[in-house]
Amino acid sequence: MIDTAEVSAFRDLHTRLGDAVESAVRGKRDVIDLVLVAMFAGGHVLLEDVPGTGKTTLARAVAGALGGLSRRVQFTPDLLPSDVTGTSVYDPQTGQIRFRPGPVFANIVLADEINRAAAKTQSALLEVMEERTVTIDGVGHAVPDPFLVVATQNPIDLDGTYRLPEAQLDRFMLRTSIGYPSVDDELDVLRPGSGAGRIADVRTVTSPREVSAFSGRLSLLHVADPILQYISALGTGTRSDERLRLGTSTRGLRTLVRCAQVYAASKGRHFVVPQDVQDIADPVLAHRLVLTRESVLAGVTTSEVLADVLARVPVPKPAAQ
Template sequence: MTATLDQQATVFAQSFQRLLENVATAIVGKEHSIRLALTCLISGGHLLLEDNPGTGKTALAKAIAASMEGEHKRIQFTPDLLPSDVTGMRVYNPRTQQFEFHQGPVFGTVVLADEINRASPKTQSALLEAMEEGRVSIDGETHALGTPFMVIATQNPIEQAGTYRLPEAQLDRFLMRTMLGYPDHNAAMRLLAEAGTRDRSAAVQPVITRRGIAQLNQLADSVHVDPAILSYILRIAEASRVHPAVRLGVSVRGCLAYVRCVRTWAMSKGRSFVRPDDVMELALPVLGHRMLLDAQAKYVGTTEADVIQQLLQQTPPPQHGGAG
């Protein structure tokens, strides 16, 4: 049984690497961020990108969708955007004399919610409900979203005027939060040399099917997580709840999300079991947005990354966690 699972882990890692290299043709020099995004996709979660304009967020969403023969949709969030502009609405057809449902842009494989914090809380909630439930309800009728379904939401960390901050309970709906950032010098030079290519994501070809993504998700669920690793994750979460700089610590839902992510992360490295290193590597993208810092801590410049580093330093990893 162990040998079979190890073989499955090898196949998983090979498929993951093909996906990674394929998306990397559109997003140059950002392998780690792409790996996080693909881990989020295969784990069945959604991604929050907090980044400056022009870093490739739209290209990332388009490249991921194209890599799995999926449909990419983009929603530009604005203050006047209505929930029906996201989910769709029933429209009267005079020919049939009946109301027909017209799907909104949320019915896609990879949906880019650009500048999600610019829309009203009511519109934000419509999208977040679809993310959580995997379906939308219009006039008492339920319409299921496709599988896989991933939302990549973006927030501009610079311009906050006229925005509606996402509440902590809604932030918790995102499996991960990360950023792309600007490319390094060599990657930027390559992009400038190929400036004639306007849309690099348009050339991305599929390397896996949507059904294949679902199969990878099932494989990741079989990854072994030693009780010592589970205890390690729980101790990190418990430490966050009593940290002097934290007003609201990591919830149980956050711990469950953590376990899902480290399983996928471990199998993407070709392993059928989770190591403490996997837990450490994913601590910031999985837990950072799930903590609410104290106002005084923010005033003195403390960040979520600082707190995560302190939590990992004061929470010793298990000495024997791993293959079991």
């Protein structure tokens, strides 16, 4: 089990990371916290938003605060899998074949407009996200630890795009959007010399090694059986809802448990409560649900269905921790 001192140290680190990133991405602390949850939980993030809302800035600011290596890949229809993962090249000086790493060999990888690449290239990235290893000519090459992919999609301009299948969407731990800033935050960004959006001003407050160490420890945070039963009941609720063609998978529920552990620790608790599950449920589960055709035509969203499931599933009563 993880003790209260470790939780307190993590909460302090989480706060410092959030403050550092927020110096470049103003007024979006809830989104920043979600990205940090995914990083410490060992998952990846899908950002769906219109251009110019700060998706690239957010990914680069997280890398700056982490002190790790970051890479950006602009996905286009002609992008090849080897452009992402790397390839073997001939070295004329030594006369040998050597591996040239691709941009996925970084702590933070920004996959910009992932839906503009062909399915084969998308699959190459998603395989690395799952396996954390690139295999070339039968030799495995491990990516750095921690390894966080922040993929972006533009939900408006869909010309020339390749929609991510539901099975591939399930590989992303969280899906969220940044959205437009509030009036005050937007004025702050527009004001000359404000420093908003400047990656160079983001302070490095931790290291990849420290993040990896906390990530391993947080997996031991206490989750009581009633909480696990509550999460299982939520999964059953999505599978029995007539508006859904596909409910959440067991992997989705396991992901919810993992994210709830990190989320609870970020709030300074060494155990998970139902509110943690409720707060994190939509970004973790909504993109894993598939609506029926009738629901799509009726304008129903997976977030609305999930909110109804959360409202009708009984919440476990508090117990002494």
